[in-house]
Amino acid sequence: MSLLQLDGVTVAYRGVPAVRNLSLTVAEGETVCLIGSNGAGKSSTLKAALGLVPVAGGSIHFMGRAIHGQRTESIVGMGIGVAPEGRRVFPGLTVLENLKVGHRAGAGTLRERLDEVYELFPKLAQRKSQMGWSLSGGEQQMLTIGRAMMGKPRLLILDEPSLGLAPLVSADVFRAIAAIGARGTAVLVVEQNAKIALSASARGYVLETGSMVLEGESAVLESDPKVMSAFLGEA
Ligand SMILES: Nc1ncnc2c1ncn2[C@@H]1O[C@H](COP(=O)(O)OP(=O)(O)OP(=O)(O)O)[C@@H](O)[C@H]1O
Numbered sequence: 001m002s003l004l005q006l007d008g009v010t011v012a013y014r015g016v017p018a019v020r021n022l023s024l025t026v027a028e029g030e031t032v033c034l035i036g037s038n039g040a041g042k043s044s045t046l047k048a049a050l051g052l053v054p055v056a057g058g059s060i061h062f063m064g065r066a067i068h069g070q071r072t073e074s075i076v077g078m079g080i081g082v083a084p085e086g087r088r089v090f091p092g093l094t095v096l097e098n099l100k101v102g103h104r105a106g107a108g109t110l111r112e113r114l115d116e117v118y119e120l121f122p123k124l125a126q127r128k129s130q131m132g133w134s135l136s137g138g139e140q141q142m143l144t145i146g147r148a149m150m151g152k153p154r155l156l157i158l159d160e161p162s163l164g165l166a167p168l169v170s171a172d173v174f175r176a177i178a179a180i181g182a183r184g185t186a187v188l189v190v191e192q193n194a195k196i197a198l199s200a201s202a203r204g205y206v207l208e209t210g211s212m213v214l215e216g217e218s219a220v221l222e223s224d225p226k227v228m229s230a231f232l233g234e235a
């Protein structure tokens with residue numbers, strides 16, 4: 001059984017479809033990426049799964065239960081951690097306070113979760129008393145992911161974690177994402193940077209103007225010239 005399953009999902013804004021008939025699965029413990037260029041419908045797909053935008057068609061299941069049409073709060077409460085686009089940390093809270101916000105009942109003790117997050121992101125441990133606003137872009141991204149991991153999710157959803165980061169910093173962030181996957185958390189990562197997303201995932205889906213055009217094992221997609229030429233003109 002899939003942990004997350006989207007079947008024929010359509011998302012429309014004022015009647016104009018942004019995502020058409022999209023199907024996607026993430027198995028328990030699997031790392032999957034959804035890649036596509038600007039405006040392809042990646043965030044809309046995630047928002048539909050999280051109940052942040054209504055689905056105009058299709059169905060969405062998490063752990064076998066239908067979640068389409070449900071409230072975001074109850075969907076994430078089932079065990080989904082979210083690192084949204086644009087790394088929204090609380091600027092006026094310290095790193096530690098930001099992390100505490102992500103802790104939830106049933107996720108084990110605060111100490112256990114902090115130990116895990118600090119192990120994944122040693123920089124956050126060094127900066128635990130520093131204010132959110134004073135962090136670098138990469139550190140803010142780490143904090144956003146760390147906060148999502150504080151709830152001990154079964155599925156971690158990330159929207160463009162590499163956005164606006166230098167290549168070396170993106171590589172750091174994706175190393176942590178791979179480590180999260182290796183420890184057994186399922187991961188669905190949305191990215192414009194196809195190369196880095198495919199390198200950190202087992203399977204991938206390629207979205208183009210609202211439609212899924214390719215899917216397969218990441219290793220196969222990585223060497224597919226159609227994939228690389230579709231992004232940033234990379235060959
Ligand atoms: N709230 C909205 N109202 C109207 N149109 C929207 C809304 N949100 C997104 N869209 C449109 O839906 C399409 C898909 O947008 P979406 O944000 O899902 O793309 P994306 O793949 O995440 O792009 P990016 O890489 O730039 O984040 C775009 O054409 C966008 O303009």
Ligand SMILES: [Mg+2]
Binds near residue numbers: 085159160
């Ligand atoms: Mg987006």
